[in-house]
Structures are given as structure tokens and as C-alpha cells.
Amino acid sequence: MAAQTWVEHTLYVRTALLQTLSTLQDAETGQRGFLLTGDETFLEPFRNAERTIGERWATLERNVSDNEMQKQRLDRLRSVAAERLGSLRKRIQERQVAPDAPLTDGLKIGKRLMNEARSVIAEMLAEEERLLTTRNAEMRWTVTLTQIGVAGALLSAALLGWATLKDRQRQVAELQTANVALRIALKQAAEESEQRERVESQLRQAQKMQAVGQLTGGLAHDFNNMLAVIVGCLNLLKRKMARGEIDKDSLIDKAMECVDRAAALTHRLLAFSRQQPLAPQTVDANKLVGGMAEMIRRTLGESINVETVLASGVWRIHVDPNQLESAILNLAVNARDAMNDEGKVTIETSNAYIDDNYAREHAEVKEGQYVLVAVSDSGTGMPPEIIAKAFEPFFTTKGPGKGTGLGLSQVFGFVKQSGGHIKIYSEIGQGTTVKIYLPRFVGEGEVAGPRREPSAAGMAFRGSPQTLILVVEDEDRMRSVAVAMVQDLGYSVLAAASAVEALALINANPDIDLLFTDIVMPDMNGRALAEEALRRRPDLKIVFTTGFSRNAVIHNGVLDRGVNFLPKPFSIEQLAQKVSAVLGVMETT
Template identity: 50%
Template sequence: MRLQSLPLVAGFAVLALIVGTRAVLVESQRANRAAARETIEYQEQLSGLLSLAQEAQSGQRGYLLTGEKSYLEPYRKAVEAIPGQLARVDSATAPDDQIAQQIGHIKDALSQQQADLAETIALYERGDAAQALQLVRSGHGKAAMDEMRGSMDTIRRIGAAAVAARDEHTDRVEAWLRVGSLAALLAIFLLAAYTVRQSRRRFHEVVVAQQELIRKNIELGNEIQTREKAESQMRQMQKMEAVGQLTGGIAHDFNNMLAVILSAMNLAQRKLKRGEHDIEKLVEAATDAASRAADLTSRLLAFSRLQPLAPQVVDINGLLTGMSDLLRRTLGEGIRIETVLAGGLWKTRADPSQIENAILNLAVNSRDAMDNEGKLTIETVNSHLDDGYASTHAEVTPGQYVMIAVTDTGAGMSPETIARAFEPFFTTKPVNKGTGLGLSQVFGFVKQSGGHVKIYSEPGEGTTIKVYLPRFFGAEEPAAPVGRDKSTAKVTETILVVEDDARVRASTTDIMRELGYIVIHAGSGPEALQKLAATPGIALLFTDIVMPVMNGRKLAEEALARQPGLKVVFTTGFTRNAVVHNGVLDHDVHFLAKPFTIEQLAAKLRDVLDTK
């Protein structure tokens, strides 16, 4: 039956395509008519400009011939109206090089004509009528008018040609569409006839089969009870099979990955014992298998609505104190930041980097709500959410929490906005000012950490967002030492380091030389451009973003213009989110946040330098 209906579905799909194409054609015709009206209105404005020029000239001629001051009235009115008419013409001029060129000719000719008219009137008023008439007879005014008329005729021809081209294109599309419509209707008719014929044949087969089924139904009646029991057993077996298939599939995938890892490591051990060192492919295979195993684990955690975090015992007051410089730089000088830190604040167990990201997200949202000018207050306090509060918030577990409140003096939010604030991709910010993911990320992190988040806001009264993280009970865990990977790779490239802070510049230069690079350094953008021009063979520009006189982005653009193919790595003390929110960097640039380790710097430099 599906195969029988397929031709009809295809026919109606073609018909729908034709109807849609006709709708697009109608819209195209409307656009053509609108363009034609705009062309006519534009030409009328040009004609009005020409009429004003003619009126000014007529008033000047009348005054020169009669000496009557009344003839100057039309001249003055025309001269006063010409700038406004020119402005209207400019606002309606399309971004077309030919039209813009003709408009320029018109403006030049009009300016020359007005200057000649003013000069002749001035000569006549000083009593030098002969000189004035001689200037009129010189033909400069007529030449200017002729040039204006010629340019306007050219603009009319361009507009008429554009309208004619659009009409011709529309006529061609409509002609092809008529042919296609007739062909499609014929095809639909043929498909319908074929479908009817096939349906009749199938109907006969169904009648025969129905008679056979009636006969067999009598035989199967006695087996109904047995079949129902068998089906019940089958359903139970299917449930068990589904569970077994899931666990078996996971075990199968993990066994395959473990088999790759074990075999690769065993082969590597044997080769090393024989003094062979060509084990890179084996190590890569084991690494790839381990990565796929980690990916599978991540998928299982996502399926169970868990997210892998790195929780630690965190002192929120100390964390906020360490973020003070970051917040000031991120929010800018227009935002006054006040922190109210509670004494004896409890500790919580959560991912500190996620807490920092949450606070930074809330602070950036507050900055945008205050339009980069206002007061931001960050407060910490020990809090207890009781049974009464939990009864009105189903997801809250009563107990003790560490509360972080971020308050701004911005525009506030309506109840409708508050209800949707945590929805992914919901944002009230203009285009390119936010993704709508900040609050949803905060919400997800807090919920996965066993906490709670609440918004308090009214339009015009600012906003307070309170984040509750569970209090940690127990001994504080020592921080795990960070291992360092000592790399001894030989490098030979030359790098230009640009940093306005002398101490940072010196340390960065020493690190790169320790890694084996040839390093040239500069303290500003102009100095860097001089050294780039004086030193051939520079492979990479490593530049700070925020610098006086010339920032890192402008320096990189100028350096790439002078030396195409130069690799660039940006660095800054801001976090990536801060840079993105402030629009300093695009997403596709190479970036390394300060502070960075030797290993991170080495990896980033090699990653960029080795990129084709």
C-alpha cells in the first residue's frame, strides 16, 4: 500500500512545489512593481531638481533683462530649495556606481551653474551690466544645464533598463512555470490512473485473501487462549532482551576498546624488549581507544542526566576575592563593584571553575542590563532553606546552603521574562549581544551540584539572582599536585613577542627561549611593526590584546597586511568569555589566556606553527 501511494504523494509534492514557486513569483512581481515605483519617484525628484535649477536661471535672466528686483524672488526661492532637494535625491540614490557617478556630474554642474548665476547678479548689482551680460552669453550656464539634463537622461536609461531586465526575467520564469505546470498536471493524471488500476488489482487480491482468512479463523479460534499466554511470555522476554541488549552492547564496546588498548600495549612491550622503537602507531591506537571509551562514558552520563564535574572544597569568599581584578576588567570602569562577604562563611563542595564561570556570567548579564553603567553588588551569606520554602519549590531539599547573591541596578525583568530566563537560547539582548545560554549554564551547573537558583526582579527596580550551594560537612581535602610534562622537542622558528608590561614581556621571552625559539620582543604595536619589517623570517606574532596606542587586533591586521601568512596568537589577562562578550576577539582566532604554563604555551605555539 505504501508503494501504491508513493506516486500520488510524489505528484502532489510536485504540485505543491509549483504552487510555492508561483507564490515566490508573485512576490517577485510585487518587488518589481515596488522597484518601478521607486525608480519613477527617484526620476521625479531629479526632475524637481532640474526645475529648481531652471527657475533659478529664469529669475536671473529676468532680473538682468529688466532690472526688477521682483524677478530675483523665484531665484532666491529656488536657491533655498535646491539643498533640500539634493538631500532627498542623495537619500534615494541606490548604491550603484554608474548612478553615483552621474549624480556627481549633476552636483558639479549644478554647483557651477549656481556660482555663475550668483556672479552675474553680483556684477549687475555693482553696475557692471555689460560684464554680467557677457558672462551670460559665454554659455557656461547653458552648458551646465545641458550636462545636468544629459546625466539625468543617463540615469533614466539605467533605471528603465533595470526595470525591463526584471520584467524580462519574470516573464521567462512565468513561461517556464506554465510549461512545468502543464507537464506536472499530465504526470499527476497518469499517476492517478496507474494508482487506480493497481488499487483494483489489490482489492481483488484482498477479497480472495479475506475469504481464506475467514476459513482459517475458525481453525485458529481454538488456539486463542494458548496464543495469549505465549504473547504474555513473549512481552516479558522482550523486556529482558532490551535490558540485556543495552548492557551487552556497552560491554561489547568496552571489551573492544580494552582489547585494542591491551593488545597495543603488549605489542609495544615486546617491541621495546627487542630494541625496536617504532611503537608510535600502537600508542596512537591505544590513545584513540581510550578516547572512545571516555566518549562512551560521557554519553552514558548524559543519558543518565549527569555531567562530569571536578568538585573541590571551596571557600567562596576567597574565590570572590581572587576574582576581583577579573571582574573589574571584564565589567569595565562604568560598573561600580561592591562585595559584601559574610564572616564565618561555610564552605561548599563544587567545581571552582564552574562557580567562577557562573559568577562571571551573572556579572556580565548585569552589566548588559545596566548598559555598562551602574552598581553591581555581590554578597555571600550562610542560608537555611526550610520546609516551608521547599514546599513551594519542589526541586529544593531543605537544609543549609552557602548563598551567593548578584544584584544590579539595571532595567529589571518582567514576570514573563523571569519565567523563561533559564530556558536555553532565550535572550532579551539584541542580535550579536548574547547567545541565551549564560543563565541556562548557571542553572544546569547549580542543579547538578545539588543547589538552587532564584531570580528576584521587577521592571525598573533592578535584579537579584541568588545561587544556593549545599554546605560542605567534613574535613577539607588537599589539592592534588599538578603534573608537568617536560618537552624536549627541538624548535628553530623566530617569534615576535609584543607586550606592554615589561615584566610579563621578559618572562614570556625567557620561557620561549627555554623552549628553543628565537625570540624578538617589542613593547608596543608601532615598535613591533618596525622590528617585523627589519627582521626577515619571523614565523609567529605573539601579542597582548589590550595595549595603548595600538591594540593587539589592530597590530595583527597591520602585520598580516605587510606579511601575509604570518601566524598570530593573541593573549590577555581577560578570560575567554570576557573577551567574547566585549567583542575584542572572534571565535576563530588563536588565543591563550594569561596566566599560562610552559606546557600550555609550548602546546599552543606548536599547534599554531604546525597548522598548514
């Protein structure tokens, strides 16, 4: 083997030994992270070590096959590493079987094995260092001999030529050594990059767990408060009824208010997680903002001056108009609160373009044409540290009872789910502007009209007993309540606990007018049931319901076209409006 090749060979063995030690340390770190947290994502370094350690041994075995002492040391190292990985694996399996068992990691044994592994690796590195010194000397001697031979051959021609050739030979040798060092350095840099990525991945996971903990804590707090009110009202109502007292409306209203708040909370959480069901339509932002301006003025109160600045020629967008209205209203209410109920709120629309430089500097932002909807206030402004946390769920600067901390996170989730971008600009003492960028829509589609205000006649609505509705729900209590609600609206009702039972009822009752079905059911889901029912009864009306955000009629957060959907939980008024709309009948009292 040429001297230069021997140098490269020695450097390669040194790198492989250091990588082997790093692999064992990563495995140990991953196991400890899993033992401390119970989170199996920390096991990735351990599993990677098990996958790659065999390849490490094969590489080292090939490269030390010419050195008997190094082969013996490698056998020792392989034995120690196998014992250490075995002890790590055993403790992981014990933790998986009994998560609450005390942590007895066998630290003394583990430390002894790792120290022994480091000692063997140190011996092998020392041997390779000795070999490197020897082989470098051999390479220099080889170069020198070459120089002497060439010089002798050319000495008769010219001393100057000999000197030039000697210098060239030296440059070649230096270049060869530099190339070897560069290759080794690049390999080490790649290994270090992989290690950094592993550490960053673990850090991101830890941050994610912290965010989940914050979210869970806020959610539990809000739900416990609402459940406490509901339970208290029901207990008091039960006692009043036992005593024959009739003044129970206020208790019912308080309980219903908490139910509505709980439902709104779940919708906001779905919005933040980008899983709320959207029904996008072609929207003219100017018409939408102009149409809701009066409602915003009524909501904010007379002390707030509301101004709309609508640019001409604003492009169309493809979003859920109800959710966009909700987002604008959320921002307007936040703006009012930032001004202590006195000041000016400005809502603007315009066309905008996000360039490539801006897109690269902001996550999940694409270059292109957008419609901008901005909400500004003349309040006190926000410092940078508050802006950085503004979109976090349950983060609020408002006092107790004045906000859930979910308003901005809901807006953020809706904008991201719609493929847009949201940015806060604020200066202390000057006010705040929240800018929503929604992608320009260039397809065909009728522009959505103004939203119809919900009817207040749900409690007094009476359907026709000649209309027969089939309710399909696998959960017994939910099915019982849904049947009672449909009956109370005046319709005739059949009920089924499964899709198979529902199809049998459809075959036996050709006069069924509407199928009201849950989506998430065992064996056959609601979508499959509806398709089979329509195959048998093409004129059958269908209404779907579910509390699960990812289901057979919602894909990528968007409700399938032409689907009639009523999300759980729903009130009797919402049920009345949906059923009457699908049946094509007018509400009557």
C-alpha cells in the first residue's frame, strides 16, 4: 500500500472509532431521556445505535485486519459495547412494562462498561496515532526518494530544473495530505451536523411537550370552571323541583350558557390546531367587511369609532366567509380592549404581494399575490416579548374573567389553515395593527352573499309529523337525546344504533324523508352508510353530525362539497335550522 494511502487509512480508522464512541453515548443519552419522561421519541438515538453499530464493527474490522493487536482490542470493544447496549435495552423494556417502577438504571455497571469502552478506544487511538506518525515519516521519505531519483536523472540537464521539480514534488505531497485532511474534516462535519440535528429534534420535542402542558392546563382550568357551574345548577334545579318550586329558568340559562362556552372553546381549539371544518367559498373581502361593519359597531359600542378603508379592485379570495367574519370580529374586540373601550378601530382591505425574500424569512409563507385585511387600533401598543407570545393558546394580558386567551390563536389557526399569513405590527404608545394575508383566488365561483343571521325561532319551531326522520347514532345516550330533540320539533322519528340496522329500517320504511347520521361509527361509518342509502333511495336527504374533526366528510380541514353537516355539540335551535334548510321547508311557529 502506498504511503499516502496508509495515512488516509489511519485517519479513517481514528474517525470510525470516535463515531463508535459517539454512537454508544447517544444510545445512553436516549435511554436516560426515556426513563425520565416515558416519551418514546427519546429512544430514537438508542434505536439508531442498534441499527448502525453492526456497520461500525464491519468498517473497523476491515480497516484493522492487518494489525493483530488492534484486532484483539476491537474484539474487546465489541464485547463491552454489546453488554452495554444489552443492559440499556433491558432497562427500557422494564420501563415499558412497568412505567411507574422506580428508576434503577444500574448506574455503576453502566459507568464501568462505558469507562472500559473509552479505555479500549483510547488504546486503539494511541496505536493509530503511532501508526500515523510512522506512516507520515514513510510518506515523506518516499517523496524524498522520488525527488532524489528525479533529481539524479535531471542533474545533468540543469540544476534549476531539479530545484523546480523538487518544489513541485513538495507541493504535490502537501496537496495530497491536505486532500486527506479535508475529506476527514468534511466527514466529521457531517457527523457533527447529524448530532446537532438530533439534539435540536429533542429540544423541539421538549418545547412541544411544554406547549401541550400549557394547553392542557388552560383547557382543564376552563372546562372545570364550566362543569362546576353546570353541576351546581343541575343540583340546585333538582332540589327546587323536589320542593315543587318553579323559579328554575335562571339556573337552566346559566347551565346552557356554560355549555355554549364549552362548545365555543372546543371550536377555538380546533381552529388553533387547524382542524376545524371549513366550508370555503369565493369571497369579495370588500363586500364582507362592508356587510359586517354595522355589526362591528354595535358589538364594540358607541365609544369606539369604527372606520373601514376599502381599496378598489381588491382580488377575490377562497375562504370560509363565516370564519373570516369571526376572525375580523375577534381582532376588532381585541382592539377595543387594548384601548380601554375608547378610541378608533380601522379595518382596511387592499391587494398585496409577498416577495421571495420575505417568504424565506417567515415559516409557512409562500411568495405570491394576497388580499390584505388589516385591523388597527389607537391603543397603547405591545412590547416585542408580548407579540412573540400573542398567538399562543391561553396566553392573555387581560384580567381574570376578561378573556380566554384563545381569540388570537383561533385567528392564527384559521389563517394558516386557509393557506395565509398573519403578522402583528405594534409600537408602544402608538397602537397595534394585525395584518391577515389570504391567497388570491383566480378560479371560477359565485361570490358568497351576506350571511343570514341565525333564527331565534328554534324553540317555537314545529315540524310536520308526516315527515319521518331516521336518527343513526352508536352512542346510546347521544342517540336518546337526539331522538328526543327531533320529536320535540314535531317530526316523526326512527332510531338505529348501527349502519346495518339503519339500512334495514330504510328498506322497511320507504317513507323516510331524512337520514340524520353520526359519521364515526364502528364497522360502517356514516359516509358509507349515506352512499349505500342513496343508492337505494336517491331522493333521501342526508345530514351528517360528529364531534371528531378528522372524518369521512372533512378532508384537509375542508368540508366536502355539497355535504350537509351539523357539528357536535348542537342546540335544538341549530338542529331545527339545519333540518328545515335541508328539507326545504320554512320555519313556522
